[in-house]
Amino acid sequence: MATKKKSTTAATTKPSKAADPTAPPRKRRAKDPLDEVTLAAIKQTAAGIHDAILQHKRPELRTPVRALSNVSYDPKKGYLEIGSDKKVRTLSVSSVKTFAQTLKMMALSQELIKNDDVATKRDAYYQSKNWGDARFDEQPESDTVMDDIEALFSDLGVSREQLRFVPDQHGGAVAGELVVIDRDIETGELIEIDCTRFGSGAYAVPSWVEHLKFKTKAKFILCIETQGMFQRLQHQKYWQKAGCVLVSMGGVPTRSCRRFVRLLSEQCKLPVYAFTDCDPYGFANIYRTLKVGSGNAAHINQFFCVPNVRYLGLTPQDIIDFDLGKATHPLADVDVKRAFDALKNDPFFQNQKPWKQAIDLLMKMQKRAEQQALSLHGLNFVIDDYLPRKLKNPDAFLP
Amino acid sequence: MATKKKSTTAATTKPSKAADPTAPPRKRRAKDPLDEVTLAAIKQTAAGIHDAILQHKRPELRTPVRALSNVSYDPKKGYLEIGSDKKVRTLSVSSVKTFAQTLKMMALSQELIKNDDVATKRDAYYQSKNWGDARFDEQPESDTVMDDIEALFSDLGVSREQLRFVPDQHGGAVAGELVVIDRDIETGELIEIDCTRFGSGAYAVPSWVEHLKFKTKAKFILCIETQGMFQRLQHQKYWQKAGCVLVSMGGVPTRSCRRFVRLLSEQCKLPVYAFTDCDPYGFANIYRTLKVGSGNAAHINQFFCVPNVRYLGLTPQDIIDFDLGKATHPLADVDVKRAFDALKNDPFFQNQKPWKQAIDLLMKMQKRAEQQALSLHGLNFVIDDYLPRKLKNPDAFLP
Numbered sequence: 001m002a003t004k005k006k007s008t009t010a011a012t013t014k015p016s017k018a019a020d021p022t023a024p025p026r027k028r029r030a031k032d033p034l035d036e037v038t039l040a041a042i043k044q045t046a047a048g049i050h051d052a053i054l055q056h057k058r059p060e061l062r063t064p065v066r067a068l069s070n071v072s073y074d075p076k077k078g079y080l081e082i083g084s085d086k087k088v089r090t091l092s093v094s095s096v097k098t099f100a101q102t103l104k105m106m107a108l109s110q111e112l113i114k115n116d117d118v119a120t121k122r123d124a125y126y127q128s129k130n131w132g133d134a135r136f137d138e139q140p141e142s143d144t145v146m147d148d149i150e151a152l153f154s155d156l157g158v159s160r161e162q163l164r165f166v167p168d169q170h171g172g173a174v175a176g177e178l179v180v181i182d183r184d185i186e187t188g189e190l191i192e193i194d195c196t197r198f199g200s201g202a203y204a205v206p207s208w209v210e211h212l213k214f215k216t217k218a219k220f221i222l223c224i225e226t227q228g229m230f231q232r233l234q235h236q237k238y239w240q241k242a243g244c245v246l247v248s249m250g251g252v253p254t255r256s257c258r259r260f261v262r263l264l265s266e267q268c269k270l271p272v273y274a275f276t277d278c279d280p281y282g283f284a285n286i287y288r289t290l291k292v293g294s295g296n297a298a299h300i301n302q303f304f305c306v307p308n309v310r311y312l313g314l315t316p317q318d319i320i321d322f323d324l325g326k327a328t329h330p331l332a333d334v335d336v337k338r339a340f341d342a343l344k345n346d347p348f349f350q351n352q353k354p355w356k357q358a359i360d361l362l363m364k365m366q367k368r369a370e371q372q373a374l375s376l377h378g379l380n381f382v383i384d385d386y387l388p389r390k391l392k393n394p395d396a397f398l399p
Numbered sequence: 400m401a402t403k404k405k406s407t408t409a410a411t412t413k414p415s416k417a418a419d420p421t422a423p424p425r426k427r428r429a430k431d432p433l434d435e436v437t438l439a440a441i442k443q444t445a446a447g448i449h450d451a452i453l454q455h456k457r458p459e460l461r462t463p464v465r466a467l468s469n470v471s472y473d474p475k476k477g478y479l480e481i482g483s484d485k486k487v488r489t490l491s492v493s494s495v496k497t498f499a500q501t502l503k504m505m506a507l508s509q510e511l512i513k514n515d516d517v518a519t520k521r522d523a524y525y526q527s528k529n530w531g532d533a534r535f536d537e538q539p540e541s542d543t544v545m546d547d548i549e550a551l552f553s554d555l556g557v558s559r560e561q562l563r564f565v566p567d568q569h570g571g572a573v574a575g576e577l578v579v580i581d582r583d584i585e586t587g588e589l590i591e592i593d594c595t596r597f598g599s600g601a602y603a604v605p606s607w608v609e610h611l612k613f614k615t616k617a618k619f620i621l622c623i624e625t626q627g628m629f630q631r632l633q634h635q636k637y638w639q640k641a642g643c644v645l646v647s648m649g650g651v652p653t654r655s656c657r658r659f660v661r662l663l664s665e666q667c668k669l670p671v672y673a674f675t676d677c678d679p680y681g682f683a684n685i686y687r688t689l690k691v692g693s694g695n696a697a698h699i700n701q702f703f704c705v706p707n708v709r710y711l712g713l714t715p716q717d718i719i720d721f722d723l724g725k726a727t728h729p730l731a732d733v734d735v736k737r738a739f740d741a742l743k744n745d746p747f748f749q750n751q752k753p754w755k756q757a758i759d760l761l762m763k764m765q766k767r768a769e770q771q772a773l774s775l776h777g778l779n780f781v782i783d784d785y786l787p788r789k790l791k792n793p794d795a796f797l798p
Contacts, residue, residue, distance in 0.1 A: 112778075118634060119778055120627040126774035129725045168627035170647070173569055173603040182598020185636055191598045199581020199590045200610075204572040204603035204647075207630045211599075228519040228567035231606045235517060237584055248569070326528045375525035379511075379518055 034162060034210060035113050041156045042110050042163075046103070060090040061102060063151040064299050071298040073347035078291075078307025080347065082154070082298040089148075100134040101145050109149075112164035116185065118208055120168045121146055151299040159303040161208050161259070171205030171256030173230065173248040176239030177218040178264070183211065195245070200235055202248065209260045216268050219243045221261060223309070225251065225276040225286055229371050229382070238383050242391070245270070252286050258304045261290070265306060272306050273397065278314035279331075279368035280338035283359065284346065287311055292348045311398035312390055316361040319369050322386060327373035331366050339363055352399050433561060433609060434512050440555045441509050441562075445502070459489040460501060462550040463698050470697040472746035477690070477706025479746065481553070481697040488547075499533040500544050508548075511563035515584065517607055519567045520545055550698040558702040560607050560658070570604030570655030572629065572647040575638030576617040577663070582610065594644070599634055601647065608659045615667050618642045620660060622708065624650065624675040624685055628770050628781070637782050641790070644669070651685050657703045660689070664705060671705050672796065677713035678730075678767035679737035682758065683745065686710055691747045710797035711789055715760040718768050721785060726772035730765050738762055751798050 045061075052059035064070065065085040073080050091099050108127060112119055119127070125142040128135045136142040150160040160166075174180075180193040180203060192215075195203050222244050224230045230248035233239065239246050245264070249257055265272050274290055276282030291309045293301030319328060331339075339359050342349045349355045362368070374382040390397075444460075451458035463469065464484040472479050490498050507526060511518055518526070524541040527534045535541040549559040559565075573579075579592040579602060591614075594602050621643050623629045629647035632638065638645050644663070648656055664671050673689055675681035690708045692700030718727060730738075738758050741748045748754045761767070773781040789796075 117778060118630070119774070120630075120771065122627060122769065122771040123631075123774040123778055126726050126772050127778065129775050166630065168625060168630075170572055170601070170626050170630075170649075180598075180600065182600060184598065185634060191596055193597060193600065197590055198592060198602075199579075199583065200605040200607060201579065201581060201592065202569070202603040202605070203597075204601040206599040206601070206633075207626065208599060226567060227569050227606065228521060231517070231519075231565065231567075231569075232522075234605075235584060250569075327525050370521065372519065372521040373525055375518070375522040376528050379516060379522055379526065 032211065038158050038162045039110065039113055041153055041158045042106050044156070045152065046106060049103070058090050058092070059099075060088050061099070061148075061152060062086045062088050062155075063148050064155060066147065066151055066297070066299060068295050071295050071347075073292065073351055075351050079301040079305040080292045080295055080298045081301065082151075097134060098145060101128070101131070101136065101142075102149060104128065104131050104134050105145055105149055109163040109165065118164045118166045120166060120207075122168065124165060147297075154299040154302065157302075159210070159259075159300065161210050161255075161303075164208075166208040167255050168207070169254040169256065170207060171209060171254055171260050172250060173202035173204055173227075174245065174260075175202040175230075175234045176245040177216055177243055178245045179215040181213040181215065196240070198234075200231075202230075202234060202246075205256055205260045207256050209256055209263060212260070212263065214264050214267050216245065216264075216270070217243070218245045218268075218270060221245045221247060221265060221270050221272045222312070223247045223249055223253070223261060223272060223274045223290060225249060225282060225371060229275070232379070233383065236380060236383055238387070241383070242387065249286065249290070253290050255300075255304055258290060258293075258306060261309075262304065262306045265308060271394070272309040273312040273394070274309050275312050275371060276314070277368070277370045278316060278319060278362070279370075280335050280342060280359070280362070282314075283311075283355070284338055284342040284349070288342075288346065288348055295346075310394065312394075313386070313397075314369055314371055314373070315398060316358055316365055316367075318386075319365065319367065322374070322377070324369050324373050324376060325367075327376040328365075328367040328369045331362070331368055335368060336363070354398050358398055431610065437557050437561045438509065438512055440552055440557045441505050443555070444551065445505060448502070457489050457491070458498075459487050460498070460547075460551060461485045461487050461554075462547050463554060465546065465550055465696070465698060467694050470694050470746075472691065472750055474750050478700040478704040479691045479694055479697045480700065481550075496533060497544060500527070500530070500535065500541075501548060503527065503530050503533050504544055504548055508562040508564065517563045517565045519565060519606075521567065523564060546696075553698040553701065556701075558609070558658075558699065560609050560654075560702075563607075565607040566654050567606070568653040568655065569606060570608060570653055570659050571649060572601035572603055572626075573644065573659075574601045574629075574633045575644040576615055576642055577644045578614040580612040580614065595639070597633075599630075601629075601633060601645075604655055604659045606655050608655055608662060611659070611662065613663050613666050615644065615663075615669070616642070617644045617667075617669060620644045620646060620664060620669050620671045621711070622646045622648055622652070622660060622671060622673045622689060624648060624681060624770060628674070631778070632782065635779060635782055637786070640782070641786065648685065648689070652689050654699075654703055657689060657692075657705060660708075661703065661705045664707060670793070671708040672711040672793070673708050674711050674770060675713070676767070676769045677715060677718060677761070678769075679734050679741060679758070679761070681713075682710075682754070683737055683741040683748070687741075687745065687747055694745075709793065711793075712785070712796075713768055713770055713772070714797060715757055715764055715766075717785075718764065718766060721773070721776070723768050723772050723775060724766075726775040727764075727766040727768045730761070730767055734767060735762070753797050757797055 049059040064082045065087050070083040070085040071080050125139045175195050175198050178195040182191045233246050274287050276286045293305035374386050448458040463481045464486050469482040469484040470479050524538045574594050574597050577594040581590045673686050675685045689705050692704035773785050
């Protein structure tokens with residue numbers, strides 16, 4: 001059949017439409033104020049370069065240094081923050097290709113906004129194949145330039161998603177007391193998505209959430225590590241009993257999951273609680289990333305972390321208080337290494353005494369417990385006992 | 400704060416509710432005919448054992464042998480099928496613990512159905528800690544017994560999900576011309592989920608889909624490898640232009656994703672098309688698993704594969720026909736190994752000449768292409784050109 005197919009398409013071996021950044025825009029919805037901010041930022045950056053050239057100066061681009069040495073943690077701000085060190089890229093013979101690629105990437109962003117479209121890193125890489133000498137040969141090159149642009153624009157308060165470069169990952173699943181307001185891409189008509197009306201299913205958060213609005217009477221947002229626990233709480237309509245929004249992170253939350261929770265929490269002034277396994281991965285990878293962001297990408301933490309999240313559980317103390325000993329596992333070497341790293345090298349845990357105590361207790365017990373270990377006391381013990389008991393005293397949650 | 404928390408819960412260190420399989424059932428919806436079938440199968444299996452004991456015979460459990468040597472492929476049936484070889488487990492001193500665990504697991508399934516609840520493998524493992532001497536010490540033991548039960552009941556046409564043991568994974572994201580009909584767990588009220596009304600988001604398929612019904616005017620189901628491509632087609636409302644249902648598989652489709660597509664395709668008599676990267680992973684892992692299932696778990700393929708799916712793309716011939724040369728990557732060693740395995744060892748590819756030709760062409764070109772390589776010709780080339788051209792001739796799709 002492969003040969004048959006060949007004959008049907010052989011007459012048109014050349015694609016009928018090549019990439020054309022000047023093509024008329026597709027149908028688009030009303031102007032978004034956020035897009036205007038982004039377009040202004042692109043224009044301002046490009047104008048700086050243009051002006052330098054007109055003045056016979058060498059144009060330059062200043063991006064924050066993306067390294068742990070340029071990261072600090074201020075508990076008042078609540079996230080790992082990028083410092084003021086800048087990398088300056090001046091146009092020269094050796095930098096001309098990267099310089100051109102950066103400008104082409106900015107032009108692509110502008111086109112995406114005008115066409116109300118989005119692109120992934122991969123899309124941008126393949127588009128670059130039409131940029132002549134400025135094309136990328138390998139995707140890691142393209143990713144680096146995009147990371148630089150992200151850092152450059154983060155200084156102007158503009159995120160990569162606002163530039164319309166979106167991740168190739170969805171943003172988790174959501175159920176509960178929430179109406180998400182999105183728009184029809186063609187008509188601009190508002191679409192209300194009622195997250196109480198999913199039966200056993202859920203709302204899959206898109207890769208790109210900047211445009212979403214919310215209506216809710218929920219009292220809190222509960223971010224859950226595993227799909228299994230999320231499914232249990234959803235299946236038993238826990239969100240109705242507790243008046244909350246359930247978010248399934250599926251391990252370390254993706255960019256769009258973190259951004260979704262941040263926007264929802266800010267717009268609706270909702271507290272956020274995290275519910276993960278009691279192990280160093282749950283503390284130092286999942287919770288830490290959700291709360292203060294990542295050290296390696298500190299320039300984006302202003303958009304993506306959820307500084308007001310608090311840790312509902314499981315804690316090492318819960319293993320004792322809820323008699324979970326029979327359902328624990330010994331700490332593996334990788335757990336011990338992670339816990340040690342958190343205590344020794346992580347500015348977040350170093351600043352939080354209750355967390356140091358919790359990790360010390362974990363190391364002393366040499367035991368870890370999964371959130372589903374609560375099934376030891378009955379499949380719905382988590383709903384009937386654990387969560388209600390914990391929620392009586394949110395002030396006691398780990399910070 | 401950890402210490403503060405301790406003091407607030409110290410007064411009730413013992414959980415207030417232990418696992419109690421005789422606890423009154425929660426609120427539940429109307430009887431489901433499917434549940435009656437499952438309960439009858441459990442009763443039948445248990446009665447066989449009970450009768451043997453009363454007759455002073457040694458009770459035994461017969462499960463299909465789960466090995467590639469007991470798997471065959473019949474193109475007419477359309478999936479990798481388990482053979483008739485059986486493993487017989489007879490109650491003896493050495494098998495008594497596993498025998499007891501199997502029966503306890505069946506009893507747990509019965510309780511889940513009666514309480515209209517579900518459990519993951521992990522839930523079942525932790526529950527077993529209350530089974531005295533029959534408890535599992537490690538989760539792999541528990542998983543093996545569950546796999547045996549799954550094989551045992553597959554002979555009776557009952558899937559693990561019908562036994563209410565559900566995976567710890569969601570089933571992908573869905574958007575387009577489809578109304579999913581689910582039920583409220585408490586009231587039994589039917590809930591209609593309109594998958595045209597998600598804006599940029601989507602419907603997240605639950606871990607467990609047996610109870611879902613559908614309404615659709617779609618002409619086909621399009622199963623997509625990457626979230627990036629799914630998001631593009633969703634963002635541009637491709638499902639409206641083409642009259643289809645979009646399913647984001649996110650790599651190799653999970654059990655519930657495959658089961659969802661299978662049920663939807665069967666109930667609504669819809670053709671299914673797969674759209675993956677042009678590489679051996681896309682062919683032999685993603686597409687093959689979706690279509691004919693897995694060799695290692697052939698006993699479940701009767702429920703989980705989608706025999707009528709056809710391969711819309713990308714194909715090696717597409718790299719030529721759509722002039723994607725600039726956007727290809729060289730085959731890596733792992734690609735070559737996978738392609739070689741498919742040709743030499745896989746009964747599906749061995750039975751499908753067009754696939755052998757396609758993989759031969761790929762090996763000859765020594766190139767692979769990602770589905771997003773179509774962005775080379777414009778971000779929406781896939782919508783404006785590729786998909787319409789391919790869909791003019793579905794008979795030419797790879798089988």
